[in-house]
Amino acid sequence: MGYAAGVNEKESSSMSLKHALLTALSGKPQSGYDLSREIEGSIGFFWNASHQQIYQELAKLETQGWLGVREVAQAGKPDKKVYRVTAAGLRELKRWMTDDDPDLPPIKDGLMIKLFAGHLVDPDVIRSAIETQAARRQVRLNRFREIESRFFAGQTLSLERQYQYLGLRRGIRGEEAWLEWSKEALAIIQKK
Amino acid sequence: MGYAAGVNEKESSSMSLKHALLTALSGKPQSGYDLSREIEGSIGFFWNASHQQIYQELAKLETQGWLGVREVAQAGKPDKKVYRVTAAGLRELKRWMTDDDPDLPPIKDGLMIKLFAGHLVDPDVIRSAIETQAARRQVRLNRFREIESRFFAGQTLSLERQYQYLGLRRGIRGEEAWLEWSKEALAIIQKK
């Protein structure tokens, strides 16, 4: 039988909007719409998804038995489908939490590609691309810091909130590091 | 004509392995195989792709006229297809470099999801997940630092190499920030 060896390719076990949704719903039962709102805040900073994707994924998770649904009528508003995590869903979430993902999360940063092709264009193009991103990152950092001082600083935190706070701290440090880098980068580019 | 407004959804103009490949090939013409090697190093740190995806994308780019191919016979080895960027391809790359991507790059970090669900499991599970990632990030940081001191430190750099160096600096600062965060996080978790 003739086929050679190069088979041990990647195996990212992550790939899981599923588990992000289970996590968000384990807090409190919610509708797809609610989730797509919430996911723009705390948890969604680390795992992004559009509302279409969320609706599809919720339907799958329900079929699979990890979620249950209940249709709730509302006065003056469309009905909503409120999802909750089942016992099987919770089991799956806990299982996933113990398995080790061998890869670091992949990065897809267009600005870095632009950097690597920077010599092909006027330095002003690169400078302005960096400055534009820096402005957006600064906005995000400010938002994070506000959340920190409003909801976390100087308060006694439950274990759950403590973990949330660590997530926020990760966001803060990430943006700070990016902004420091951008200063270094702009200083060097300016000198040309 | 009856349909309402909520239409102004996201519009990430990034999504571009295409441009990562154009960038890599603008340096020197290469085969898909060469690219899949190179992409594990410098540029690939910021834009990941498997060899299958690269082959498919190269074929598309050639059809589109942004790349040209030349089959090169080799002694004792399979033929290879060497791709180069065409004039149209270079035009497209430069065009892309000037357009503004309104979104910050999306993050998909499973560890952060685990954090948010941390209260559902024993703190040891979280602690060990963080430690495992920290070890991998430390390895990556060491590799970056070695590249820095071997190929960039104390040398006069061309514009092209200068930009590459800034990319590397971004990688270094990113990993440093992550590791500092992990110390903070572990210190807090340990106290429980």
Added chain:
DNA sequence: ACCCACATGTAATGTGTTACATGATTTT
């Protein structure tokens, strides 16, 4: 009138992964 928030979806397309497939040469 128009827009926004609420609320849920389908269809088509595009991007990315996993598994399968081949086959010569070089290293262990």
Added chain:
DNA sequence: AAAATCATGTAACACATTACATGTGGGT
């Protein structure tokens, strides 16, 4: 003899985005 490197690809599937679609009620 087994395994790794070189080199390219197809097929099936899973994940994600864009565009389309509907309809109520409240604010400007």
